[in-house]
Amino acid sequence: MNSTTAPANDASNAPHSLDLWANGQKVAALGYEALMDRWTLSYDTHWVAMPEAFPLSPALPFEPPTNGYAAGAVKRFVENLLPEGRALDITATTFRVSKSNIYALISALGTETTGAFRFWRSDETPPPVAAKPPREVTRDELDKRIAERDEIPLALWDGKVRMSIAGVQDKMMVWLDRPLDDGGRLFLVEPPLASTHILKPDPARHATPHLVVNEHFCMSLARRMKLPVAEVSIYRSPRPVLVVRRFDRVVESSNGAAVPAVRRLHIIDACQASDLPESFKYERNLGSGEHVRDIREGVSFEVLFQCVEQTVNKAVTRMTL
Template sequence: MELDVLMNGELAGTLGYTAATHRYVFRYSPVWLSRKERYALGPTLPLETGADTTEEQHSAAVRQFFENLLPEGQALDDAASTHKLSKGNLMGLLAALGGETAGALQLRLPGTVATPVPEARRPLSHAELSERIRARPFHPFSVWDGRVRLSIAGYQDKIAVFEEADGQWALVEGGHLASTHILKPEPVAAQLAGLTGNEFFCMRLAHRAKLPVAEVALVRVPEPVLAVKRFDRELSGGRVVRRHIIDGCQALGLSSALKYERPYGDTRDVRDLREGASLPMLFALLEHCPRPAAERLALLRWTLFQVLIGNTDAHAKNLSFYAGREGLTLAPAYDLVCGFAFDGVQLLDTTYAMAIGDAFHAQELSPFEWASFAHACGLPLRQVSIELARMAKRVAESLPGTLEDAREAGVAPALVELLHAIVVTECERQARMAPEIAKVDPALL
């Protein structure tokens, strides 16, 4: 079984699978390798495979990279069921869903590029979207017109759409069209009620705090839907240009099952097995960047913001990089959510997706843990101390404008007040802690 792998419409290579040996292989095309602007799809898929890389190692790296293009959870179940495939059939799923993945990659059966699909726009009205949102308990949200319209990683319900010049949405395919926005309705689960408003608040707070972040809008159809503008798409002259991105798991060469630092859970017997993605691993990646110092600062600020908003789901697949000829560059932030808001009265009794030092809980976070984080990530203690104080101040000063944004968007007043209280508490606590970080004796780390 083989699939052509296209980069923004140009053949970059071929993905192959041999069932008898259960091995995968990826080879760059001669045309791609001859390009002056050629570059690797990611750090784990170099343009030239090292002589010391075994077939098993190469196969594992290829599988891990491409499986991260698939959705997770119920969306993956629905895709497999719709196409009558096993969830473990990576090649079959990529063949079915590979036309609209994250970034610039497209996967197609060989020969289909020579017969391009005609351009098609299928309008999506608010009324139809509302009906489908309400029908989710009976009808998979990712399946439209008998086709899976989603190949974006993550568990949350979402659909990728094209936004017309007049603001109307459409399902598109073929030609130079591709989705430009991702629509995320409220989850079906009652315990996650308010997630769209929560994410809108946190994303707008990041924007006001001057962090690079995806643009969002809260639209009512009348159910609340968060519309996220894709930062891996650029609309130019009626044509959608795709931009190559990879998430943290792809960059690290990890499967999606290892997106959390504690991939086996937080129970007593397994909580010390920290074999998943971690902040030190992500900071080490930045040696692949054209400007390592600038990217380290950007990743540090991303990390600080997660702590200040109480985001307990800031895992490696909720972080992405632009990948190009010069290396990796941190992409805008996305999927910013205050996890503390879903923990009832015990707001701070929650677990971070990736530890700060050895602190997985907010109540464990201390100047020493911040210093331990800095040491493990190769950051000066003084830099972490200064940046934490600055970020806490900036976020606190950005709250009034964010409150106004949320109220104008129709976020429930009780949720707005809860989020405000959580962020104020965290900003004040971290601001008190910040000066003490630089005082930690390096000999203790």
């Protein structure tokens, strides 16, 4: 057993385990027993002792309950990091696992998730920062791939699944050296590099046309109103693509390096903050059928405002909501 990990309910002793890392520091061990669908978590004692340390979520504090963390709480935190829709289908097909196999999916996609954490095999240490992004995507190639995404999913590049962000829309995670309108270049990232931007083309379905323009307008309006939203722009390849600067990434000073380091910031979504499963992402968690449409157990304004009590600056958070 790793001497830096708390021995009680040690997740690293489980049949399957992954380590969680944040910006070069081991944070915790995640354990999994497949037959029982049992999830365990144990924080690294060195991490807990650091002044800048933070727990994964309010449901997974540093001090565990007497009987350990609820297996469901650990699973729900991990589940909410995974993509949805077609990207999830592609991942499951590529790795030949069930879409319900949360552990297998996070093992496959966990090196570049939303927020600060990376999931790594327990017998390995994440490699140091690479010299430069290994795979450039030219503008012509990007336009071609957007046009062909019905045949070749946008999440699949060079035979690898490169999509690990929650959500249903087609997305690409890229490292962008400078704004595209200023001659910037796009790169697909490999561990341990972190992406800096997300590209979102218009949906292939005609049911939601002009989504890029609509989202750009809404985000730009919110920004003009001084709301804390991500920076967005539209790039035309010539097809419109929404370019979203990741608010969970900070590009640090290069200090002469070929590629500046990208620091991952810890964020959680409303489901993680409320300890709810991914299926509760929408307020009508059972759908809009005649007999269930009035059931609203999912994330709602009421649930969001309950989360305010878990924040440091409650007044600012309440005003932002």
